[in-house]
Amino acid sequence: MAALGQRGTVREFSGFNPQEDAAKLRKAMKGFGTDEDAIIEVLAKRTIAQRQQIKLDYKTAFGRVQTDDLRGVTNCVCPQGAGTDEGCLIEILASRNNQEIRKIVATYKKEFGKNLEDDISGDTSHMFQRVLVSLATGNRDEGNHVNEEQAKQDAQTLFQAGEKQWGTDEVAFLSILCIRNPYHLRRVFEDYKKIANKDIEASVKGEMSGSLENALLAIVRNMKNQPAYFAERLYKSMKGAGTEDNTLIRVMVSRCEIDMLDIRQEFQRMYGKSLYSFIKGDCSGDYKKILLQLSGGE
Template sequence: MSYPGYPPAGGSYPPASGPYQQAPGGYPPQPGAYPPQGGYYTPQPGAFPPGAGYPPQAGGYPPQAGGYAPQAGGYPPQAGGYPAAPGGGFPPQAGGYPAAQPGTYPNMPPAAGGWGAQPGFGAPGGGMPQGYPGVPAPGQQPMPVYPGAPNPSMPGYGGGVPTGPTPPAAPAVNKGYRGTIKDFPGADPLRDVEVLRKAMKGFGTDENAIIELLGSRSNKQRVPLKAAYKTTYGKDLVSDLKSELRGNFESLVLAMLKAPAHFDASELREAISGAGTDEACLIEILSSRSNAEIREITKIYKAEYGKSLEDAISGDTSGHFRRLLVSLSQGNRDEKETVDISMAKQDAQKLHAAGENKVGTDESQFNAILCARSKPHLRQVFHEYQQMCGKDIEKSICGEMSGNVESGMVAVVKCIKNTPAYFAERLHKAMQGAGTKDRTLIRIMVSRSEVDMLDIRQEYLRLYGKSLYTAISGDTSGDYKKLLLKLCGGSD
């Protein structure tokens, strides 16, 4: 589905049949000549306008190398016409097309000598495009800029294609809401707790009523049910559910009644203090959450369990794996979206020097880069590393490291490369083979149902040739299966 405010996927922007439609009052592109407009110079045969300045030319405006040069007696600004830039005329830019400005095409570095090494503004042979780049034509509204969308005020970028390194294969960015659970219209906590109370009251439990209600409420609609239940009935909802439900279905229901940060904190606590350490759970949560989410988790962990998350990690892990987890738990990763290619090349060289090009491995260099740099930057680093070494960064890590630090570093790389694919793989492993890792299955289905479950489903189908819905159906049963499938949201 599309997100309010975004154009429908597919087709051109803005949505219209056929080519881009200019608003009334704009300059429609006409082959060969400037169209006459009311209130402007009277059109003369062969040229626009006659007199001092631009001499009449057969066929209309001549193309000028480097764009419109300021000329004495040139086209003066007219009331209601196109505004002239300071200095008279449309000024030529040193070196051709200027660097990207707000409202222009994003993330496209200019090549040497102008856009695509072409004279002028990028049209073939230095000719002028229809309309000044980034400026709406008279009578038109300014165009909003959606990242990655074409700007209709910009014509085709001439014969020049910017040269430079091939960008890394970044995960597809799907616009709009990518979760499967949405707010239920008109949900009322007092009516909802009445349904839950009725489902648990008397002989037997109406599990279907619980599944239908919780499976159709968003997290922010589920969490207040605990307070509303206590207010209405003077009893604890969690305690009543525990007394009525059993097994994995109970665990799933209780997980759905926790706010995301509280749920993550409780999962980290269980991973650290349970029988043995669940290293994969620690890495999964800490490598996939934003800085703000990690800081909220650490605050709740300290309040709930009386010690800092960092101290808990330090007391239960060791060596380079401990350093990796402590670094991730700080919630200080760079979150800028911009990428500096030269810096990415330097980081790729540092990783190569710390691993493949060294006797032994400098894990601390991997730690410093993987835990501090932004995710878009790291995707470029991994691409540069592949170009430089002819080897994928994951394979290098597997060849250079071992044990928990190896699996931890690889998980961080996978999560940064493509988060939905990382979670699809985690779900597949949880259901693969003898026995199901239900804690992992519950955690991912609950925590990603309002984030990127639609993308995880796409990646699961791509990677394993069957839908996530089918996999869950074949590996679980009963009420537990029904509620998991509600979170999954459908088959692909």
């Protein structure tokens, strides 16, 4: 994974002054009209850490919550509502590193007064639930060591658990895919293809179904090529009738400081069209301008 800021389209703003930015946002949002360009100029060019500082200074200076004011003057879509967004759960838990997951768990507890694991257990079931709970521990091996013999054994275990028998030993898939480090798993996938004469993704699709299939595929794709995984998420959020606003916004905002340049490259390779042009042609919400900015342009 690229270091923070190295492969992102948003980096720390030089000469950052959170008090001035807070004042600019307040000016842009007060009165009868809204200066959307001024809002975008601030929010799309500041890192998450800088935006958090602006949020604090905004509240200090004006006694108002910045996010509440933004909702009042725009039609931005927030990921909330009834039911469980399984795609969101899968995407976040399958793609974040241990430190990020632990921060998510701690923040969830602080914001909602509930344990994320308890809510996962309450809203999901069976092996899908167990995969999510395993990922939510934030305890994956994050080393870069590849044990050649163990990789061969893991590949054989996966083959025995699925393709070679009637029925599927789903626990075997969990115990390998949710625990091993990415470098090791990529070797496992290579060895698996030699044994099974098919890609691990094809086997997951053939052996699993529903939410469990989606979760395990997300893990495999993140281990193989994370930017390609997010490129696919963005493409699917925009193609066809309508736009999955929550997915589109979440991926663009969460990856713009990390690996958006790599995601753009994979998007172009996979779909023959730039991410910028896709957003420009397929999005129509008030958030379109800011997403174009986050994409880094053509």
